[in-house]
Amino acid sequence: DATALIFKDKQLSYGELNSKANQLAHYLLTEKQITPDTLVGICIERSLEMVIAILGVLKAGGAYVPLDPDYPEARLTYMLEDAGLVTVITQAELLKSTPVSETQALCLDGEFIQQQLDQQPTINPEKERLGLNSNHLAYVIYTSGSTGNPKGVMVEHSGLLNLVYAQRQGFNVTQSCQVLQFASVAFDAAISEIAVTLCTGAQLVLVSGETAKTVALLEEVVKKSNITHATLPPALLSTLDLFLWKHVSTLIIAGEACSVKMAEVWSDNRVLINAYGPTESTVCASMGVYKQGGGYLHMGKPLQNIQSYILNKNNKVVAIGCEGELHIGGAGLARGYLNRPDLTAQMFIDNPFYDKSNPDSSERLYKTGDLV
Structure with missing residues (x-):
């Protein structure tokens, strides 16, 4: 019951956060066939949902790729293409201002997606099912070089832990x-x-x-x-x-x-x-x-x-x-x-x-x- 997240006038307890992240993880596993080292984009405004998305991807065994919605369109387009992102967790409003396509988008605020997520189990995904180990990727973050396009740095779970x-x-x-x-x-x-x-x-x-x-x-x-x-x-x-x-x-x-x-x-x-x-x-x-x-x-x-x-x-x-x-x-x-x-x-x-x-x-x- 302890409070985990606070954002403006909203908050989530650890139990609520874990349940929501688990539901997203199960959805990613069953509907998006996420496996270890699968890259999943996250293009969400700062919010409780942003943290839920990160934990959901990690719990599913995937690696998240953060995409700041405020980045220039050309930079986001390059990152989407370079990472080969099939799934990008986002919000409906951002489809108007970012190059995330409707086929890539998994809009957490969509009514249909919410109904789908609500039907998912709230328990942690089974470790045996994931096949995840410490050498698999946790995230890929793009950093700007002095010249040329940004480069995606691949970080593993062992480093994060x-x-x-x-x-x-x-x-x-x-x-x-x-x-x-x-x-x-x-x-x-x-x-x-x-x-x-x-x-x-x-x-x-x-x-x-x-x-x-x-x-x-x-x-x-x-x-x-x-x-x-x-x-x-x-x-x-x-x-x-x-x-x-x-x-x-x-x-x-x-x-x-x-x-x-x-x-x-x-x-x-x-x-x-x-x-x-x-x-x-x-x-x-x-x-x-x-x-x-x-x-x-x-x-x-x-x-x-x-x-x-x-x-x-x-x-x-x-x-x-x-x-x-x-x-x-x-x-x-x-x-x-x-x-x-x-x-x-x-x-x-x-x-x-x-x-x-x-x-x-x-x-x-x-x-x-x-x-x-």
């Missing part, structure tokens, strides 16, 4: 916490917010797209909901009223560099965590706590079961104090890029430090391109 365990502990999330769901579903920070919260039994507070872009509206939600945990881009901090965020006991900054001056302000009377990680390493590869008076922000230490190496152009470890390119390996490593074996081979290289006797060691390393 490792992230949840690490961040749940690192962020000190408990059942009594209220976590802000700020990121767009098209960014991998969103699955961090969702999965860490729900796997802990805490409350996830969602905001509309307009609220996420409007400081006054966002701070109204933060104050009203007594948000305890939030993940924000550092650039947003200077626009916020520090007093209205006083209940936020843990603030995670990610996505870009943060100034020491800003860190000093926002680390007062709370835990401020600087999180780093490309999508290719399942959201987050390392995190470090900034303490007032520290003088500089650091990336901290790698998450559990993650390895980081600073290498030169010959893939040799650089001496202490010398600059090199950061390489990441371990449990969070993505499978690669969808339909891009050439780019996958270029960016995911053989790990010269691979240790068969260490279950956390990976056969490959990801070249981040970041100099440290």
Whole structure:
């Protein structure tokens, strides 16, 4: 009966959320023949239904592909075609403004679909029936490169599970916490917010797209909901009223560099965590706590079961104090890029430090391109 999701004046308990996600999962299994590694698009406005859709796809054994309805039509068209999406969970109104076709669309707000879903079992799908394991895909998120079309990063369940365990502990999330769901579903920070919260039994507070872009509206939600945990881009901090965020006991900054001056302000009377990680390493590869008076922000230490190496152009470890390119390996490593074996081979290289006797060691390393 504990509250799982809150969105505006609506909320769902854990029991209700699980039942609705299960009904969608059973529908996907029987009507859409979803199997492990089947890609299913999700093009839904921020809402309770967005989370239901994500969980429904995962429970069916498929991998979700988030499609932000606000993206340009050309970008959405490319993603739909590149991922070869046969099924896209969406809303009827979005068919007018996005390139999702009627044949692809599974409109959760459609009367007929609602009747179909209501007839589905509310129990969890049987694990044996799914044939799912930790090496199957959980999601494919498209990231923008410096040039050309976006590339789909394929992330497996093992990486997502490792992230949840690490961040749940690192962020000190408990059942009594209220976590802000700020990121767009098209960014991998969103699955961090969702999965860490729900796997802990805490409350996830969602905001509309307009609220996420409007400081006054966002701070109204933060104050009203007594948000305890939030993940924000550092650039947003200077626009916020520090007093209205006083209940936020843990603030995670990610996505870009943060100034020491800003860190000093926002680390007062709370835990401020600087999180780093490309999508290719399942959201987050390392995190470090900034303490007032520290003088500089650091990336901290790698998450559990993650390895980081600073290498030169010959893939040799650089001496202490010398600059090199950061390489990441371990449990969070993505499978690669969808339909891009050439780019996958270029960016995911053989790990010269691979240790068969260490279950956390990976056969490959990801070249981040970041100099440290």
